[in-house]
Amino acid sequence: MGLQRRSFLKLLGATGLTLAIGETTHASSPNIEEDAEFNGILYDSTRCVGCRTCEYECATAHQLPEPSDKIAAVRKTDETCNTVVNTFQTEKGEVYVKRQCMHCNEPACAAACLTKAMHKTKSGPVTWDGDKCMGCRYCMVSCPFDSPKFEYHSANPKIQKCDMCAERMKTEKSPACVFNCPNDALKYGKRRDLIKEARRRIYEKPELYVDHIYGEHEAGGTGWLYLSPVPFEQLGMNTSLQQSSYPELTKGFLYSVPSVFVLVPTLLLGIHQATKNNHLNQEEEDEK
């Protein structure tokens, strides 16, 4: 509930529009579905064979150009492709890693967005709404995984990133990449269940995995969870991320806004009253 209280206070402070109060409280009330849980995807890199089927299926599902056959050393997602599978040479041989938006539990991009175009849906995916986005790219500045990508060469640019097939999920049971993975490297489900499943796999084959589920705590927890045979820094994953969520970083500042709005004007008015007759003294001094 902290988030709603903060939003409410800030709205009040920032706009001073008392009309908005009713609307905000109203918006926060239909929160009865407390048992709604985030969905996520578990990626097991020991099962991934690097076939890149997910890349092709993702491009088809999102009407993006077909991925190129030429594979650079380490590729990044960009505005034309929402996911890439990279190959890393490690002490345990070749390891493949799929990358895409991580769908954080408390996404920095959604907290950064001033129009709520970036939005964490109740079921888990972080989606982008083109009718709201104004293209400021603050989501890109804020995202610790650099997931949102911007179409710089378009007059009507969009933000591109994995949306966990939010549209497709209305008719299908799982995202395109999960559905088409030939080797069961991807598993879709409730995030809580996926963590249990990941723990079970580590417990049953401790020699196969490092004892770490990437995404369980990183950036306050993410929708995508990773299992790996080698430490994650060897797979180009950022392991220096903070364990708490990124929106926490601006919380203190935003909390201070209402108090500044009450205290500073009062203080200023007080000083003004106290110094009101200063110029009279000054004139007296001038006369001396």
Add this chain to the structure above:
Amino acid sequence: MKNNTQTLNLPNDQSTWRFLLSEMKPRGKFLTPFNIISIPIILLGLGLIIIRFIKGIGSITNLTQDTPWGLWIGFDVVTGVAFAGGAYVITFMVYILNLKNYHSIVRVTVLNGFLAYVFYAGALLLDLGRPWHVINPVIGNSFGTSSVLFLVAWHFLLYMVAELIEFSPAIAEWLGAKRARKILSGMTLAAVIFGITLSTLHQSGLGALFLMAKGKIHPLWYSEFIPIMFFVSSTFAGLSMVIFEGSISHKVFSDQISEKNHHAQNGIIHKLSKICAGAMFAYFFLQLLVFIHEQHWGLLTTGMGYWYLLEMIGFVLIPMILFIISYRTFNITLTRVAAVMTMIGVILNRLNVAVIGFKWEMAIRYVPSWMEFIVTLAVIFTEIWIFRWVITRMPVLRDSPSWVNKNE
């Protein structure tokens, strides 16, 4: 200067329009060096802006997926707003502390601040990918209230209104609207208090924007205290701008300024140098505390470390000392040198946080394209054109018309 402005007493609409039309016409010499330089750049900038709206932002900027914010945000918006901070500092001194000595520079400073917000926040529109949605956070049902940028956007908007109210008596005097002037000048104190509060929050808010970029900004510039740093440095950034702009205005528009105010100017600059030095001392001390607290000694011997030392010593500590020396020796020229150095320091600081220190480890760094520079210059020149137009027509530097009650 112009008698018709003073006798015009809100007559029928037709002559008001005629008066406005006559005021639109350019005055003075046309082929000045400033015009010769600025006109081609403004036209070129306009051309580039058209290309940008047809082919996308990437067609004229070097922005990448890794550096989504470049010169237009880092310099135009983040630095430009810091320099506009003079307005809230000077209105604080004049209307809140009642230091009437500074009254002669209030209007020009507020005008400067107002235009800075209009143009630099306006430059933001060029950087928005989907600018037609810019009203979304203002109207409609998409209030992103958890966003620092939402706060900053609203504050820009409200602060522009506050500054317009603060400046509006000058417009009323220009139009000869006596009644309107009385009402508008009655709103000044409220607008000032509101404006200072807004400034406190959005000057620091511009810094708070970068709090979530933890790990992406070089640790020498990133700390949880960025908002406080941005706020404290906006005071002396704004005052340095006042000194700089005042020194130029008093040369260029010397025909506008009364003998009395002309003499007062040097006294004002002299006193401002002391205030700058004090604010810079506080800022430098804060930076030092943060540096010691974060224990980044090892980073000092890296390239970015030398760059940090150059900013902190070369463009904060040294100008601060110069301000102190110039205050003690009544050396106005030295004050101006210190003001320019301070401004360079603020530009460096804002760019270091927003652009240079952002993703500093990348193999391919963002360097602004020449076209980004041209558009930035075009924005600045257009602002100066409008500034000049207002100065030569409204009682900004010159005294108010005789019908204004002097005791207000």
